[in-house]
Amino acid sequence: xxxxxxxxxxxxxxxxxxxxxxxxxxxxAIRYSMKIDESSYSPGDGMGLLYxxxxxxLILFLSGYRIRKSLLRASVGSxxxxxxxxxxxxxxxxxxxxxxxxxxxxxxxxxxxxxxxLLVTASGAIGAILYKVVPLSLSKYGKHVMTMEVIGxxxxxxxxxxxxxxxxxxxxxxxxxxxxxxxxxxxxxVKWGYxxxxxxxxxKACREKMEALQLETQSDxxxxxxxxxxxxxxxxxxxxxxAMLNSLRVWLYLHVPLTMALLxxxxxxxxxxxxx
Numbered sequence: 001x002x003x004x005x006x007x008x009x010x011x012x013x014x015x016x017x018x019x020x021x022x023x024x025x026x027x028x029a030i031r032y033s034m035k036i037d038e039s040s041y042s043p044g045d046g047m048g049l050l051y052x053x054x055x056x057x058l059i060l061f062l063s064g065y066r067i068r069k070s071l072l073r074a075s076v077g078s079x080x081x082x083x084x085x086x087x088x089x090x091x092x093x094x095x096x097x098x099x100x101x102x103x104x105x106x107x108x109x110x111x112x113x114x115x116x117x118l119l120v121t122a123s124g125a126i127g128a129i130l131y132k133v134v135p136l137s138l139s140k141y142g143k144h145v146m147t148m149e150v151i152g153x154x155x156x157x158x159x160x161x162x163x164x165x166x167x168x169x170x171x172x173x174x175x176x177x178x179x180x181x182x183x184x185x186x187x188x189x190v191k192w193g194y195x196x197x198x199x200x201x202x203x204k205a206c207r208e209k210m211e212a213l214q215l216e217t218q219s220d221x222x223x224x225x226x227x228x229x230x231x232x233x234x235x236x237x238x239x240x241x242x243a244m245l246n247s248l249r250v251w252l253y254l255h256v257p258l259t260m261a262l263l264x265x266x267x268x269x270x271x272x273x274x275x276x
Contacts, residue, residue: 024091148246148249193243
């Protein structure tokens with residue numbers, strides 16, 4: 001990341017909480033300074049309609065984040081600044097939606113729309129947490145991203161390297177390798193427990209395991225076991241990233257369908273407003 005992009009990220013990161021507070025305060029101040037009669041308030045008239053239009057505009061803006069993510073080399077702001085705006089504007093949208101609805105659920109369609117909106121918001125919050133943990137462990141500032149395909153190919157290469165190191169070793173060495181090390185090297189399964197551990201904890205556990213195995217290894221093969229151990233630790237480090245990437249995939253399977261359902265319900269809501 002160049003200096004300009006770093007300063008852009010720092011500025012956005014520090015400015016958004018202040019901007020967010022000002023916007024929310026302004027929205028609430030406008031709403032309650034109007035002295036609206038709650039009994040006659042309608043989301044389809046006056047301020048209710050204006051809040052509805054603002055909510056729609058914010059939803060369309062938030063949709064631009066997916067476009068920005070697919071165009072990493074685009075020059076319209078850094079990916080981090082868009083991520084910050086996505087989170088804070090998403091929370092502002094919650095306020096606008098409730099102001100639009102008058103803090104009421106309304107009819108069946110409005111209730112469904114509000115329910116979907118809250119589910120999308122909740123899943124978005126989970127995604128924000130995941131993206132805070134995952135991207136920096138997989139890439140540097142959103143560039144040179146380590147994809148699942150890259151990690152999968154690296155798994156195969158590490159297994160081949162370890163098998164080569166284990167060639168022509170003693171029976172005891174091969175027994176230890178085949179029983180305690182190779183199964184992990186050959187597995188592409190997701191170790192979901194790694195999601196709740198950081199990379200250093202994973203490496204520490206691997207190192208302790210290899211130190212214990214080296215104590216059971218013949219003195220003239222300790223170096224060979226250490227080489228295999230280094231490969232094993234690299235595999236588990238990548239397995240940690242593999243688990244993180246798969247957690248994002250599972251999240252997308254939840255968030256994207258909910259978002260699509262929300263957009264469909266929103267379309268019916270907008271069309272219905274022209275007839276009722």
